[in-house]
Amino acid sequence: MKKIALSLFVALAIVSCKKSDDDATPQNVTVDFNFTHNWDGDAIENADFDVIQYTNAHGETLSLSKLVYLISDVTFTNANGEVFDAGDYTLIDVKEGELTFTPEIEIPEGTYTVSFTFGFDDEDNNMNHQDLNSADGGWNVPLILGGGYHYMRMEGKYLSAASPNEVNYQYHTIRAVDRDAQGTIITLTDTSFVVNLGQVTIGSTTNIEVKMNVAEWFKNPNTWDLTQLYQMLMPNYDAQIMMKGNGSNGVFSKGTVTQ
């Protein structure tokens, strides 16, 4: 009996060193996302940064020096309405080539409606995120500007007919904050938005391309006058609402899905 017990123990010890990889039960899978960027179809790569080469809908020519944004709550909803949401987030840094994200959730293979949130909804925005506080010298937004976190930092320079000299711009999106003359916060409006990528069939290895057309941030429904709205946009409530309007209107789309 002792021999049997000991043998079993040895066998279990050996087996415990290996992951079971021959289980017949279908495995849940992770899904990879790849974020690509373009200006009305022209791909934006690292070499395209810091070159004044893009013309927005209002007619200013501009460069990109920085394009970093926050994606959260990637959600998979199946035909039964069952929702799989990892609840995690990532920063996409275009110039630095940090363009991929694999949400920390495993889901059964199948067909899903896939969506994500641009920025943070209020629930996430009101939490303390050590990694984001540590990113970029602080991805968080100071309390006097409403607190929470940046959704996007797009920066660069522009030229216009009225201003032949290069002017810096900072197109920063955050939760909209309305303050009175004394600086007291009157209203906070969640300006994050959900991007619906439509239906995707998820297999054992699936990569979903998410395309951002940067030109759309300046286009629709608000033709963005960069000569007027080029800086100090964080405390500008109306500008933040307009940014949300443009961002949620054609900036993001589903690209190639590879299995």
Next chain:
Amino acid sequence: MKYGIAFCVLFFTLISCNKDDGGGKYTATPLNLKIPAFFEENILPPIIPEDNPMSVEGVALGKKLFFDPILSANNTQSCADCHTPQTGFSDSRQFSIGIDGTAGTRNSMPLHNVAWNYDGKFFWDGRAGSLENQIFEPVTNPIEMANTWPNAVASLQNSTEYPTLFEDAFGTTTIDSTMVSKAIAQFMRTLITANSRFDKFQRGEIELTPSEANGLNVFLDESRGDCFHCHGNPLNPLWTDNIFHNNGLDQFFVDKGLSNVTGDPRDDGKFKTPSLRNLAFTAPYMHDGRFETLDDVINHYSEGLVYSETIDPLMKAVGDGGVQLSEEDKADLKAFLLSLSDPSFINNPDFQN
């Protein structure tokens, strides 16, 4: 006998499930960094390389090496000569002077909270990829310590004290340059400053003066200072983004900074953002120490910005020279900035020779 064999099989099987990271290697006395609670609550943990864990003996050795001129070619200059505790581990001279009297071309960077440099790029131009790598350079720089590493190591090896101290820290009396850099890096990681007036305010121990409080608002207000996009904010106690920017100092560059390292002309004139901690002790300011006072620095951002192709988009109203702060806002901003200085850091006996 059969049971004995079976037990042996079981023993080795279980052992084989774990990495053997002991292997009879020497282990010095582990040392946990004293991480300020506010840091722990709000930012990521410090960077401690797996191959250079902190130890009591390593830190003690690193401290001794930091203050010892033995690493220089003629035994006249230590790390601390250009990074003195009383100047926030910086140098009050615009340019530090090497062992043969030659001046450098950049102001000595203050040393503190270096364990939280997440990108791991050190020097004004980021040319060192880790703290340990950074330490290699001053020893052999011809206008600094002007030594060779074989010579520096020989000096240590021939000393009466160091072989034993290296044995205590690393388990061997045979010294090499890697161990020297590791020990100094360990000491440098202990240089933590988190007890300024503003830290005390954050901890609820004191109130800011009205001037300091308004200065903080100027610092954070996009329409006034907007300093926070590069220098952090109250939730990031490092007060730097540790990133490289062209902050509008010059139209043309004598020193190209980051682009000397990357080779990318888009990086011309970019230098690492310094932390705003301990400014009361670290004058002069900027990578080339061109500003003697904090007033000079504030005036630069308010009225002195100069356009160049690579100027950072965060610099506002460049065509007007800057954001044109009022005199009151300037004074208040200065008061706030000085509230980030920590006298207990420069007087900490653990950091003195």
